[in-house]
Amino acid sequence: xxxxxxxxxxxxxxxxxxxxxxxxxxxxxxxxxxxxxxxxxxxxxxxxxxxxxxxxxxxxxxxxxxxxxxxxxxxxxxxxxxxxxxxxxxxxxxxxxxxxxxxxxxxxxxxxxxxxxxxxxxxxxxxxxxxxxxxxxxxxxxxxxxxxxxxxxxxxxxxxxxxxxxxxxxxxxxxxxxxxxxxxxxxxxxxxxxxxxxxxxxxxxxxxxxxxxxxxxxxxxxxxxxxxxxxxxxxxxxxxxxxxxxxxxxxxxxxxxxxxxxxxxxxxxxxxxxxxxxxxxxxxxxxxxxxxxxxxxxxxxxxxxxxxxxxxxxxxxxxxxxxxxxxxxxxxxxxxxxxxxxxxxxxxxxxxxxxxxxxxxxxxxxxxxxxxxxxxxxxxxxxxxxxxxxxxxxxxxxxxxxxxxxxx
Numbered sequence: 001x002x003x004x005x006x007x008x009x010x011x012x013x014x015x016x017x018x019x020x021x022x023x024x025x026x027x028x029x030x031x032x033x034x035x036x037x038x039x040x041x042x043x044x045x046x047x048x049x050x051x052x053x054x055x056x057x058x059x060x061x062x063x064x065x066x067x068x069x070x071x072x073x074x075x076x077x078x079x080x081x082x083x084x085x086x087x088x089x090x091x092x093x094x095x096x097x098x099x100x101x102x103x104x105x106x107x108x109x110x111x112x113x114x115x116x117x118x119x120x121x122x123x124x125x126x127x128x129x130x131x132x133x134x135x136x137x138x139x140x141x142x143x144x145x146x147x148x149x150x151x152x153x154x155x156x157x158x159x160x161x162x163x164x165x166x167x168x169x170x171x172x173x174x175x176x177x178x179x180x181x182x183x184x185x186x187x188x189x190x191x192x193x194x195x196x197x198x199x200x201x202x203x204x205x206x207x208x209x210x211x212x213x214x215x216x217x218x219x220x221x222x223x224x225x226x227x228x229x230x231x232x233x234x235x236x237x238x239x240x241x242x243x244x245x246x247x248x249x250x251x252x253x254x255x256x257x258x259x260x261x262x263x264x265x266x267x268x269x270x271x272x273x274x275x276x277x278x279x280x281x282x283x284x285x286x287x288x289x290x291x292x293x294x295x296x297x298x299x300x301x302x303x304x305x306x307x308x309x310x311x312x313x314x315x316x317x318x319x320x321x322x323x324x325x326x327x328x329x330x331x332x333x334x335x336x337x338x339x340x341x342x343x344x345x346x347x348x349x350x351x352x353x354x355x356x357x358x359x360x361x362x363x364x365x366x367x368x369x370x371x372x373x374x375x376x377x378x379x380x381x382x383x384x385x386x387x388x389x390x391x392x393x394x395x396x397x398x399x400x401x402x403x404x405x406x407x408x
Contacts, residue, residue, distance in 0.1 A: 018334055023371070023392045026336040027195065027313045027351025028170075030226040031358070032263070033401035035270055039263030040228060042407040044070065048255050067258045074261060077268040081201040082217060083209055084234035086241045088248065089264055090256045094194040094220025095124045097231025098168065101190065101218060102128060104247040105240055110163035111135045113156065118343040119143070120171030122192070139165065143343065146173065146301060146315075150180040157184055168192035171340065171349060173301065173309040178211040188240070189215040196311055197232075198224030198353070201271055202279035205310065213237055224282060224312050224353050227267030228260045262407070270402045278356065278400035282312045285352045288362060290314050292369035298376070301345060312356075315340075317347040318376060326375045333389050335371070348372070359399035360392075367392060 024031070049064045075087040091097040106112065112134060115121030119141035129136045137160075140152035156162065165187060167176055172195050183189055191208040197219050199205045208215040216235040221227040233244060271278075290300045290308030293316060301315035302308050318326065323346055327339040330348075338349040350372075355364070371388045374381055 021389070021393050022334040022336055023368070023389050024336050024354040024396075025350045025352075025368070026338060027349055027353070028223055028338070029336065029351075029354060030222050030224075031354050031396075031398065032222070032226055032228060032267065033270065033398055033403075034405060035402040036227060036263050036266045038405055038407040039261075039266045040259050042259055042262050044262045045257075045259035047258050049258075050250060050254060067256075067261075070258060070261055070265065074265045074268065077265065077272065078232070078234055081268060081272060082207060082234055083236075084217065085236050086234065086244070088233040088244055089230060089261050090249065090253055091231030091233065092257070092260075093229050093231050094192065094218075095122070095128070097218050097220065097233060098125065098190075098192060099128045100231075100248055100252050101216065101233055101244070102132065102134070103252060105188070105243045106132075106134060106164055108133055111137060111161065112164045112166055113137050113139045113153070113162055114166045115139050115141075115169050120169045120342075120344050122168045122170045122194075125166065125168045136166075137162075139167070146303065146344075148176050148180075150177070154180075154182045157182060157187060162187050164188045164190055166190045166192070170195065171313065171315065171344060172196065172311055173313050173315060174303055174311070175205050178206055178208055183212055183214065185214065187214070188237075191215065191217050192219050193217055194219035194221075195223050195313070197221060198226070198271060198275060199279050199282070199311060201225065201268075202276045204279050204283060209234065209236055214240075216240060221264055221267065223351075224279065225267060225271060226353070226357060228263040230257075230260050230264045232264070273402060274400045281359075281400070282353050282356045283310065285356050285360070285365060286312055286314055289350070289352060289365045289368060292366050293372060296369055296373040298369075298373060299347075312351045312353040314350045314352075315345045315347065316350055316372065317345050320346055322376050323347050326372070329375045329380065329385070333375075333385055334393075335375070335389065357398065357400055358396045360395060364392060364395060 047067050048061050049067050074089045078084050078087040114136050116138045117123045140149035142149045189212050200207050209217050218233045221230045286309045293300050299317040330337050340349050367388050374385050
């Protein structure tokens with residue numbers, strides 16, 4: 001057998017062992033069920049299309065009509081879940097989706113407002129705009145309240161010619177209050193909900209499409225929405241629909257990954273069936289874990305007296321030295337959390353969407369809080385940490401899933 005085969009085989013065995021042993025606290029990852037996974041290995045894989053999203057062209061290969069039907073079905077489901085009449089699921093990931101959308105609808109001579117890295121925005125957004133030569137300004141942010149400074153934002157929107165307001169937050173414990181934004185008719189709003197698509201589908205967070213006709217809801221589909229790695233663009237605005245449909249393909253995308261779209265379709269169906277219970281459990285677990293962490297004397301950012309978060313994320317604060325110590329030990333024990341050293345906060349970001357998929361109990365959440373505390377201590381209690389990690393990793397049994405396997 002080819003030497004690279006053995007190398008790949010060993011690599012996969014090591015990753016499989018890591019995956020079995022990990023304590024999954026990364027806010028940017030998820031578990032996809034076998035129900036969703038069947039789409040990835042389905043016979044949709046390899047089918048080639050060349051046309052626009054909603055119509056076949058002569059250059060398309062025979063049989064491409066089935067892929068267009070798949071795209072149409074995905075659109076129908078999103079119409080129910082997100083109240084979007086136009087849905088484009090052809091892009092590859094959240095940032096690929098953002099980059100393609102900007103190239104399709106944002107004029108290079110215009111000015112946009114963005115969530116910057118300092119307030120939890122995705123760092124790639126500024127890089128995309130820099131590479132495209134598009135001028136941008138930061139959306140004003142209140143770092144004490146952990147929210148948008150709406151009076152300053154509305155002042156900019158009134159006084160300056162802004163083409164788009166682009167919200168793209170990686171670190172997010174509450175979403176913008178759309179009712180406080182005085183969005184001019186000439187200004188569009190792009191809301192990247194990569195982190196929160198599942199919560200929006202369950203009506204636990206606001207949907208910008210229900211507030212503004214001149215808005216787009218976009219994002220990656222593999223965080224609180226437990227689907228494959230895809231990008232999705234949704235809007236009800238006819239002008240945006242024309243630009244997206246005629247510019248994205250075939251100018252910016254040619255062929256797509258229909259097997260990923262099949263898996264996304266299954267993930268959306270799964271969420272339509274069990275998503276509300278799952279998403280409510282996410283927010284409940286995040287807030288319970290917040291209280292558990294504070295019982296160990298750990299500082300966790302709070303939105304108010306009652307809530308630590310309205311999403312799947314917690315901002316857990318430590319000094320820089322302790323943050324680095326926790327992160328080094330997290331690598332050692334396969335605990336997939338995120339380190340943050342920024343103006344927004346210094347500490348670790350925890351996401352509970354994956355442990356909620358495994359139906360972790362309140363006692364398990366207490367063990368996670370204890371684990372974070374032990375990681376932060378100067379004295380490393382290796383045996384205790386290892387035992388807690390082993391106990392938590394053995395409890396990863398899929399929940400909030402469908403189990404009908406038909407793509408075989």
